[in-house]
Amino acid sequence: MPSHDHVAERQHHRPIRRRLVNTHHSGKTHPLIWLAAILCTIIAIGVVIAGIVVFVGYMVIHPRIPVMSITNAHLDLLSNDYAGLLQTQLTIIVVAQNGNAKAHATFSDIRFNLSYQGQRIALMRAPPFDVPKNSSKSLNYVVRAASIPLTPQQMEEVDESWKRDVIGFDLKGSARTRWRVGPLGSVKFWCNLECQLKFHPSNGSYIHHSRCTSKSK
Numbered sequence: 001m002p003s004h005d006h007v008a009e010r011q012h013h014r015p016i017r018r019r020l021v022n023t024h025h026s027g028k029t030h031p032l033i034w035l036a037a038i039l040c041t042i043i044a045i046g047v048v049i050a051g052i053v054v055f056v057g058y059m060v061i062h063p064r065i066p067v068m069s070i071t072n073a074h075l076d077l078l079s080n081d082y083a084g085l086l087q088t089q090l091t092i093i094v095v096a097q098n099g100n101a102k103a104h105a106t107f108s109d110i111r112f113n114l115s116y117q118g119q120r121i122a123l124m125r126a127p128p129f130d131v132p133k134n135s136s137k138s139l140n141y142v143v144r145a146a147s148i149p150l151t152p153q154q155m156e157e158v159d160e161s162w163k164r165d166v167i168g169f170d171l172k173g174s175a176r177t178r179w180r181v182g183p184l185g186s187v188k189f190w191c192n193l194e195c196q197l198k199f200h201p202s203n204g205s206y207i208h209h210s211r212c213t214s215k216s217k
């Protein structure tokens, strides 16, 4: 029975194959095929030209991804009591920079978490804003935390920080940035900022150990 089925199938296929071969040998190409070939060629050339335009535009405009960075900070207050409550105040200066000479940039969805030893201290936010061509805008945050409950281990860590005269806070967050690239439209990116802000508890000064600047995605 299976061999019978097979034969039936072959008979069914044979005429189709023969017809295809005939078309190939006839030498006549249907005008629609010519039209399709011409259209394909035009589209291919268009794609190449568009690619060149984008590339030249990129080279001329030289777009730079807007960045956010922490330029300065200060530890205004740090106090911990025996009950394990931490009281602190920090001033943090975040700068949104648009290095594009020919394009406005917009920053939005700005959210940064400030934490100490995994314990969240504050959420820093800002409404959306524009940064004109080749300029920057700074956001000054004054973060106050009245009574952050610490675990015994975190309390020990604070004591250690006083002794070493170095304390670190973690800043993590992101912002959305959008800017125009020539007439071709706008580009959107997420700026991700993640760094540790270190201070001397004795005088509150910020330790500029490394530049805290956003990475884009």
Ligand SMILES: *[C@@H]1O[C@H](CO)[C@@H](O)[C@H](O)[C@H]1NC(C)=O
Pocket: 101, 134
């Ligand atoms: C961008 O600004 C810097 C200083 O703020 C200036 O030196 C530079 O010439 C400016 N570039 C353009 C293209 O305007």
Ligand SMILES: *[C@@H]1O[C@H](CO)[C@@H](O)[C@H](O)[C@H]1NC(C)=O
Pocket: 111, 112, 113, 120, 172, 173, 174
């Ligand atoms: C900030 O922390 C909260 C809770 O810990 C979390 O839900 C939120 O996603 C964090 N936000 C950012 C921008 O990391």
Ligand SMILES: *[C@@H]1O[C@H](CO)[C@@H](O)[C@H](O)[C@H]1NC(C)=O
Pocket: 165, 200, 202, 203, 204, 205
């Ligand atoms: C703060 O104290 C540190 C260490 O004691 C010192 O290196 C730094 O210069 C001081 N900063 C200011 C502004 O006094």
